[in-house]
Amino acid sequence: MRFLVCLKQVPDSTVKVKVGAGGKAVATEGITWSMSPYDEYAVELALERKDADPTTVVSVVTVGSARGRDALRQALAMGCDDATLVNAPEDLPALDVAKALAAVAKEMKPDIVLCGKQASDDDQGLVGPAVAEFLGWPHVGMLTKAVSSGDAWELWREVEGGHEVWKAKPPVVGLVHKSDKEPRYPSLPGIMKAKKKEIPEKDLASLGVTASSPKIEVVAMELPPQRGGGKIFKLDGDAKAVAEQVANLLHTESKVL
Amino acid sequence: MKTVVVAERTRGALRRVSLEIAAKASSFGDTEVIAVKGDRYSPMAWSSAVAEKAKDADLILVGATPSGRDLGARVAAKLGRAYAADCTDLAAKDGALEAKRPMYAGKIRATVKVPSPAVISIRPGAWTLPAGTAAPQVTEIDPAADDPRITFDRFEATASGGKRVSLAEARAIVSGGRGLKGPENWKIVEELADALGAAIGASRAVTDAGWRPNEEQVGQTGKTVTPDLYVALGISGAIQHLAGMTSSKVIVAVNKDPDADIFKIADYGVVGDLFEFVPAFTEAVKKVKGTN
Ligand SMILES: Cc1cc2nc3c(=O)[nH]c(=O)nc-3n(C[C@H](O)[C@H](O)[C@H](O)COP(=O)(O)OP(=O)(O)OC[C@H]3O[C@@H](n4cnc5c(N)ncnc54)[C@H](O)[C@@H]3O)c2cc1C
Numbered sequence A: 001m002r003f004l005v006c007l008k009q010v011p012d013s014t015v016k017v018k019v020g021a022g023g024k025a026v027a028t029e030g031i032t033w034s035m036s037p038y039d040e041y042a043v044e045l046a047l048e049r050k051d052a053d054p055t056t057v058v059s060v061v062t063v064g065s066a067r068g069r070d071a072l073r074q075a076l077a078m079g080c081d082d083a084t085l086v087n088a089p090e091d092l093p094a095l096d097v098a099k100a101l102a103a104v105a106k107e108m109k110p111d112i113v114l115c116g117k118q119a120s121d122d123d124q125g126l127v128g129p130a131v132a133e134f135l136g137w138p139h140v141g142m143l144t145k146a147v148s149s150g151d152a153w154e155l156w157r158e159v160e161g162g163h164e165v166w167k168a169k170p171p172v173v174g175l176v177h178k179s180d181k182e183p184r185y186p187s188l189p190g191i192m193k194a195k196k197k198e199i200p201e202k203d204l205a206s207l208g209v210t211a212s213s214p215k216i217e218v219v220a221m222e223l224p225p226q227r228g229g230g231k232i233f234k235l236d237g238d239a240k241a242v243a244e245q246v247a248n249l250l251h252t253e254s255k256v257l
Numbered sequence B: 001m002k003t004v005v006v007a008e009r010t011r012g013a014l015r016r017v018s019l020e021i022a023a024k025a026s027s028f029g030d031t032e033v034i035a036v037k038g039d040r041y042s043p044m045a046w047s048s049a050v051a052e053k054a055k056d057a058d059l060i061l062v063g064a065t066p067s068g069r070d071l072g073a074r075v076a077a078k079l080g081r082a083y084a085a086d087c088t089d090l091a092a093k094d095g096a097l098e099a100k101r102p103m104y105a106g107k108i109r110a111t112v113k114v115p116s117p118a119v120i121s122i123r124p125g126a127w128t129l130p131a132g133t134a135a136p137q138v139t140e141i142d143p144a145a146d147d148p149r150i151t152f153d154r155f156e157a158t159a160s161g162g163k164r165v166s167l168a169e170a171r172a173i174v175s176g177g178r179g180l181k182g183p184e185n186w187k188i189v190e191e192l193a194d195a196l197g198a199a200i201g202a203s204r205a206v207t208d209a210g211w212r213p214n215e216e217q218v219g220q221t222g223k224t225v226t227p228d229l230y231v232a233l234g235i236s237g238a239i240q241h242l243a244g245m246t247s248s249k250v251i252v253a254v255n256k257d258p259d260a261d262i263f264k265i266a267d268y269g270v271v272g273d274l275f276e277f278v279p280a281f282t283e284a285v286k287k288v289k290g291t292n
């Protein structure tokens, strides 16, 4: 069984994102970069299968600049077997990123390709379904669990009120929403091992991909309106009075009740 | 501009977000509203059918629900179109489309230029439905043949899920955090939610602990919500939680720690024990709404 997890490096979730000088991109000076959170769940989901069956191989790949090596190392340190960097400009159109990932999958022949539900920089959720489309494989979104049963896989898709369980014959693409457990921290031996691993590079030309797909272009970025200056009430004993005051304000002042 | 709106249904009825999109899109000119027959979304069979039907459209609109986003992305890939997800507004400009959409897990609001033809998903609630709007006329299309490599097997219900309004479309939400101490205490959250007619949300600390189902999680790795009223109970206000709910119209926060970050974005903050405040608040809400 082989997994290929596609992962993207993005500003860490704790970063207070700011708009950069040109107003069309975020400021990146001095920020911390991490694997995108849903990709981290995807790695964890694959590694949970590897825990259950140690013959499982988990490969990871990223398309982008050399900075992405850190995210690949993080995945190796968590326990993934090998990593590949596809060198590409940061502004490669998403469908071309998907084409490059599909080309890597064609070479590696995994049973399952996992992507995150969406990357936490562009928040699109396009690349995963596009990889599946370019491979001609089925996909399952909102994936929270993958269990092998015979020659098929049970893929759990979260929907309102529960899960749909789909049975799929590999190869298949899954778009991960959550893993069973929290993503594991890299172990110290894992970190040492990851440091020594080679990360081979590929370029777009060798994968037969050129930047040719339509691209959406950011024309302006702004922060959401700042909030603050709310009314603060202290609860000293008389909960009822404060509760009534707040309820009345919701009715008369902000008119949401 | 030839526009196709792909409507979504739950249990036979058009979803509110589809009505919102259809109402707005009727002003774009030549607009057709379509829906795939059947009530279980299947990525392969539905995306093929929609792509075939809408391949000549300049603009394909879907609701930014989990299924709508999934469908829109695969259709965009199939047709090689530009795609923009979860847009909060859209207008034609200089032969292209200009959309507003969140980025960076909701921490940024971006204006993006999308070359036409395009596929765009619109966030529920982004376009409010004018009162008295007639239901659109819907063209039913057949899904393509099922893909034999993948089949729906069964539905596994979440114990507490499904009974309430969906979080993404709710006009009011009551969310509980670790401050509730344990799943057994959710009764007071439910009572307040009932009084408000609200959906129930949670922080990740709570869903990770298994106190509440995943689908209730609000935030960066959960749902992004924009209700008129968001009530945060015993939630500290971590940056990843705020990413999912700061665009709510009115925020009420209850926390015993006066320095909790949630108060920085709250319109009404109550510093104190939620176990004291919430039952009293539920009564007060009932009184104001005249349901007592
Ligand atoms: C990559 C990543 C993604 C994440 N995504 C999300 C996400 O999508 N959503 C999310 O919510 N979190 C997310 N988190 C987690 C986030 O960082 C916080 O850990 C989490 O939001 C904390 O949940 P909490 O506020 O319920 O718990 P805590 O931070 O423990 O806060 C509990 C609060 O309850 C208050 N309290 C305790 N007792 C009472 C009482 N009796 N009355 C009143 N108040 C009381 C306390 O003062 C405290 O402020 C993410 C983290 C990472 C790293």
Ligand SMILES: Nc1ncnc2c1ncn2[C@@H]1O[C@H](COP(=O)(O)O)[C@@H](O)[C@H]1O
Pocket: A006, A007, A008, A036, A038, A039, A061, A062, A063, A064, A094, A097, A101, A114, A115, A116, A117, A118, A119, A120, A122, A123, A124, A125, A126, A127, A128
């Ligand atoms: N440059 C990339 N390299 C590798 N995987 C990517 C890249 N961009 C997106 N992905 C994958 O596709 C998912 C969805 O990304 P997006 O469509 O950008 O929201 C991510 O969570 C990743 O799994």
